[in-house]
Amino acid sequence: MDTEINHFDEMLSASGARSPYTGYDEWFTAQDARRLAKKSAEAEAFFRRTGITFNVYGQSDAEERLIPFDLVPRIISSSEWSKLSRGIEQRVRAINAFLYDIYNRQEILKAGIVPVELIAKNAAFLPQMMDFNPPGGVYTHIVGTDIVRTGEDDFYVLEDNARTPSGVSYMLENRETMLQMFPELFSKIKVKPVSDYPKSLRRSLEASAPASCNGRPCVAVLTPGIHNSAYFEHSFLADQMGVELVEGHDLRVIDGHIAMRTTRGFRRIDVLYRRVDDDFLDPMTFNPTSMLGVPGIMDVYRAGNITIANAPGTGVADDKAIYSYMPDIVEFYTGERAILKNVETHRCSEPDALKYVLDNLADLVVKEVHGSGGYGMLVGPAASKKELAAFAAKLKSNPANYIAQPTLSLSTVPIFTKKGLAPRHVDLRPFALVSPAGVNITPGGLTRVALKAGSLVVNSSQGGGTKDTWILED
Amino acid sequence: MLGKTAGGLYWMFRFLERAENTARLIEAGFRIALTRSNDAESEWKSVIITSAAQKPFEERHDKYTSANVVNFLLRDETNPSSVLSVTKSARDNARLVRTALTTEVWAAVNETWMVLTALLRKPIPETELPAVLAVIRQQSALVRGALVGTMLRNDIFDFCRLGTFVERIDSTARIIDVKYYALLPAPSFVGSRMDNVQWETILRSVSAHRSFRWAVEDDFTAPAIADFLILDDRMPRSLSHCAAQLVDNLRHLAKDYGEVKPSHELAQKLNSRLKDREIGSIFDEGLHEFVGSILDENAAIGRQIEIDYRFNN
Structure with missing residues (x-):
């Protein structure tokens, strides 16, 4: 199916390399393919030796895997980036305003812009967050906005990851790898650095500390532990920020504050960058069987004595049903039209939309409203008749659980293969940091690439790889 | 930390x-x-x-x-x-x-x-x-x-080294404990060549069959080997050397944290049992009993370090 569609390739157009890639193309053409293949193998050995791996759930024998790294960078011009980053900033501001509104006066529901039941029936909505203002008024401190491209000027937001977006360690390590493998490229082409991210993250978290905190705030990263799929990233970020990496059993409530057990006794924490899901955060408030959280942390939080980043309950802003309202949400809170486009989305909860989706299933991508990681989705054009029929049955039995979108003609960027360059579909996840001091977007992001020819699924859990992402200097 | x-x-x-x-x-x-x-x-x-x-x-x-x-x-x-x-x-x-x-x-x-x-x-x-x-x-x-x-030579380093030496004391003491009979002074062995297969195994188990020869020259007697494994500070796997290292690392921690903990006293006590003494006095005490008590004290030091520095709670 794929070859029939004419995809936009970000590097090579009919008339040669597109302008952001001209410098790279020149360099690449002069390279010996065998040398590049050797470099590629070296990069893999480096990742393995330094343990840049992720764990795959339910695969005990292949417990740790590498995310394949492709050595051809994904390059974005300075002007393309400036539009993207303005769009992302507008969007994360709107999301934070939306969350404040939802957990306080609910004006947007009263105005009839977002249906009440979408919030009321949303598992990510936490009544415990009602009428509470988190420190600094920030709900989602770290956002990873998934963006796809279909043409020269056509960027779409595919997903707003406002809970605990992951992947930023790959943004940093991929650049580090490129710098080591091809230092000469960076003297030839001026690429904006990404290496400030850990410092910016720490500053942004410190700026979000509770007002009652005196002195330099103590920040810690909360991880579910070494068996979590993103453990490498948790330890990497703690290390790069120079803060402690804690687990639930390192923490306890002392004198109304959260404190971590150190070799010198308990020490107060002011800001907790948690990579543990809401449900596991506090067994006294949420899932009582959770061993990963801190009993009583929600009381400390509501008393204003700790910042939890991201705030509990932010998931209400990033599920796929809310997504379809994002253009209205942006307009409602910012008074501006959304700079970045949304993908046209059919909410299967609506009878007309459901009928349309069932009639056109073979052309659509259908996703679970609360799904993630590329699981439980249907890519219509790639599915067999049998798969389509089976999915249609699932859809009819629980329509509200699904949304559908047209199959986008995602842009491609070449990857390096044994036979030379070959186009593969990509997406992009830049990372935005939000604090009372403002929004900070690192010029770069995680480019995920579907390694199988024609595949549109870029998720690392489904065989996707990554690329270094270059934002060029002016 | x-x-x-x-x-x-x-x-x-x-x-x-x-x-x-x-x-x-x-x-x-x-x-x-x-x-x-x-x-x-x-x-x-x-x-x-x-x-x-x-x-x-x-x-x-x-x-x-x-x-x-x-x-x-x-x-x-x-x-x-x-x-x-x-x-x-x-x-x-x-x-x-x-x-x-x-x-x-x-x-x-x-x-x-x-x-x-x-x-x-x-x-x-x-x-x-x-x-x-x-x-x-x-x-x-x-x-x-x-x-x-x-x-860096800070508390992180000290905890690494404490693990190494608690384990090493345990290992060397077990080697002696299992073969203590070969290390007892027996009249028939006095002055004999180092042809006792047990002696050789013991020394090889601590990678010291060459260093013993260098350090002790040709005094291949059971007491000389026992002395080497227990009391010789130069030997990196001897009980005495390892106990001194424990004391040293704990002293750094005490200085760093401004506090002396119970584990420091236990280590000091262990160390003092291994300093400035003759191997003969250990034989008088009973080699088997002596090594057994070292194993117990070493285990107690390990447990106390875990408590003093809040490894678990």
């Missing part, structure tokens, strides 16, 4: 030390099996006893053959003290404390785990055993080199 991190560092280095010590024990046992096949079975049994693994071993195997013992100690994943198991435990602990390690130390531990996991995937034929044991020792040296060469 988090208490959990201190615990992770301590255990990471206990496990690494254990892997190395197990490799030495196997090497010594293997040598006897090759050169004195009549003694092989009882020698392998004493290797297993030294590793404190008699019960689990006998639950799995009927006979103390080379293949059974080597397999059990090197690659049996159900044996938590096999080299394969402790290497994985060391690496899991390293992942847990990764923020406290330099890139070099982390990479060395991670590589050790990758190399040994691949190496120990299949049973080791006798012809390959010396090479495999050499790799295990080499990997230990790599991690130790990275630690000594790249880590």
Whole structure:
């Protein structure tokens, strides 16, 4: 199916390399393919030796895997980036305003812009967050906005990851790898650095500390532990920020504050960058069987004595049903039209939309409203008749659980293969940091690439790889 | 530093030390099996006893053959003290404390785990055993080199070293404990050449058959060997040397934290039992009893360190 569609390739157009890639193309053409293949193998050995791996759930024998790294960078011009980053900033501001509104006066529901039941029936909505203002008024401190491209000027937001977006360690390590493998490229082409991210993250978290905190705030990263799929990233970020990496059993409530057990006794924490899901955060408030959280942390939080980043309950802003309202949400809170486009989305909860989706299933991508990681989705054009029929049955039995979108003609960027360059579909996840001091977007992001020819699924859990992402200097 | 991190560092280095010590024990046992096949079975049994693994071993195997013992100690994943198991435990602990390690130390531990996991995937034929044991020792040296060469001399370093020396005291004391009878002064051995096969095994188990010769010249007597293993400060695996290291590392911690803890006093007490004394007085005390009490005191120090520095709660 794929070859029939004419995809936009970000590097090579009919008339040669597109302008952001001209410098790279020149360099690449002069390279010996065998040398590049050797470099590629070296990069893999480096990742393995330094343990840049992720764990795959339910695969005990292949417990740790590498995310394949492709050595051809994904390059974005300075002007393309400036539009993207303005769009992302507008969007994360709107999301934070939306969350404040939802957990306080609910004006947007009263105005009839977002249906009440979408919030009321949303598992990510936490009544415990009602009428509470988190420190600094920030709900989602770290956002990873998934963006796809279909043409020269056509960027779409595919997903707003406002809970605990992951992947930023790959943004940093991929650049580090490129710098080591091809230092000469960076003297030839001026690429904006990404290496400030850990410092910016720490500053942004410190700026979000509770007002009652005196002195330099103590920040810690909360991880579910070494068996979590993103453990490498948790330890990497703690290390790069120079803060402690804690687990639930390192923490306890002392004198109304959260404190971590150190070799010198308990020490107060002011800001907790948690990579543990809401449900596991506090067994006294949420899932009582959770061993990963801190009993009583929600009381400390509501008393204003700790910042939890991201705030509990932010998931209400990033599920796929809310997504379809994002253009209205942006307009409602910012008074501006959304700079970045949304993908046209059919909410299967609506009878007309459901009928349309069932009639056109073979052309659509259908996703679970609360799904993630590329699981439980249907890519219509790639599915067999049998798969389509089976999915249609699932859809009819629980329509509200699904949304559908047209199959986008995602842009491609070449990857390096044994036979030379070959186009593969990509997406992009830049990372935005939000604090009372403002929004900070690192010029770069995680480019995920579907390694199988024609595949549109870029998720690392489904065989996707990554690329270094270059934002060029002016 | 988090208490959990201190615990992770301590255990990471206990496990690494254990892997190395197990490799030495196997090497010594293997040598006897090759050169004195009549003694092989009882020698392998004493290797297993030294590793404190008699019960689990006998639950799995009927006979103390080379293949059974080597397999059990090197690659049996159900044996938590096999080299394969402790290497994985060391690496899991390293992942847990990764923020406290330099890139070099982390990479060395991670590589050790990758190399040994691949190496120990299949049973080791006798012809390959010396090479495999050499790799295990080499990997230990790599991690130790990275630690000594790249880590700041702060509390992190101290917890790593405490793990190493608590484990090493345990190992050396067990070796002496299992073969104490060979180290007792007996009239028939006085002045004899170093032809006692047990003496050689003991020295090989601590990689000291050459250094003993250099250090003690030609006084190949049981008391001289016992003195070397217990009281000789120059010998890096002697009880005395290791106890002094414990005291030293705990003193750094006390200075760093501005507080003397109960574990420091226990270590001091252990150390003073090993300083400024003659081996004869230990024989008077009873070698077996003496080493047994050292094992107990060392274990108590380990437990007290865990409490003093809040490894677990």
